[in-house]
Amino acid sequence: MYIENIPLSQNTTIKQTDTIAFALDRMEDFQFHLLPVVDGDDYLGYIGQNDLLNALDDQLSIATIHLKTEPIYVKANQHPYDAIRLMTAYHLDALPVLDENNKFKGMLTSLELVKTISVLQSLNDIGAIIVLEIGTHDFSLSKIAHLIEAENCQILNCATKAVPENDSLQVIIKVNKSNISSLLSSFARQNYKVITSFNTLQEFDDLDDRYQQLMNYINI
Incomplete structure (x- = not known):
C-alpha cells in the first residue's frame, strides 16, 4: 500500500x-x-x-x-x-x-x-481486542501467536506500546473471533497479564440496536 x-x-x-x-x-x-x-x-x-x-x-x-x-x-x-x-x-x-x-x-x-x-489494520473486521502487559524482555510475538493459533484464532492486527515506568510493553492484539473466553483462559494459564479485552461484535450489535431504536422513533 x-x-x-x-x-x-x-x-x-x-x-x-x-x-x-x-x-x-x-x-x-x-x-x-x-x-x-x-x-x-x-x-x-x-x-x-x-x-x-x-x-x-x-x-x-x-x-x-x-x-x-x-x-x-x-x-x-x-x-x-x-x-x-x-x-x-x-x-x-x-x-x-x-x-x-x-x-x-x-x-x-x-x-x-x-x-x-x-483497512490496513483490519479495524473494520469483526473480532475481539485483547490488551496484554508483558515484560520488555519477555515479549515474544511467536509465542503469543502460537497460543492464539492453538485456540483456532488468527491475529488480524498487533501493536505495542512501551510502559517505561515498569519496563514492560502493552501488547494490543486483534483476533478474528469475538468469543474469546477460552483464549483468555489460555493466556491466564500461561501467566500472561490481561489488562482488558473488547468484543467488537458487541459494539456492532449495539450500533444496530441504536439504529433500530432511531428508526422506531422516527416512525412514531
Whole structure:
C-alpha cells in the first residue's frame, strides 16, 4: 500500500498570482490549514492560514508572502504510516503529495488516511481486542501467536506500546473471533497479564440496536 493508492483531494492548489482573499476562501472551502502553491504542476511550497490572516491587505497576491518550503509533504511512493507521523508531528489535517519529480499530485486528508489505516489494520473486521502487559524482555510475538493459533484464532492486527515506568510493553492484539473466553483462559494459564479485552461484535450489535431504536422513533 502506497500513498498514491489513497484517494487524494484535487483542485486544492493556489498560484502565486492569486489574491490572499482568494486563498482564504479556498481554505474555508476545503477546511485546510495550509494550501500548496504551484506553478503548473510544479510544487513551490505552501502557505499557512496564519500567513494569510496576518497579511495587511487581502487583495495582495500570494507572491507578496514568503512561501514555506519545509519538507511538510509526502511522496506518492511512501507508506501511509509516514503521513501519520507528519500529520501528528505538525498537527495537520491535510498533506501535499508529490511524485518522484516533485510534481503535485493532490492533498491527502486525515479522513482518507484514517479510512486507509482502518483497512490496513483490519479495524473494520469483526473480532475481539485483547490488551496484554508483558515484560520488555519477555515479549515474544511467536509465542503469543502460537497460543492464539492453538485456540483456532488468527491475529488480524498487533501493536505495542512501551510502559517505561515498569519496563514492560502493552501488547494490543486483534483476533478474528469475538468469543474469546477460552483464549483468555489460555493466556491466564500461561501467566500472561490481561489488562482488558473488547468484543467488537458487541459494539456492532449495539450500533444496530441504536439504529433500530432511531428508526422506531422516527416512525412514531
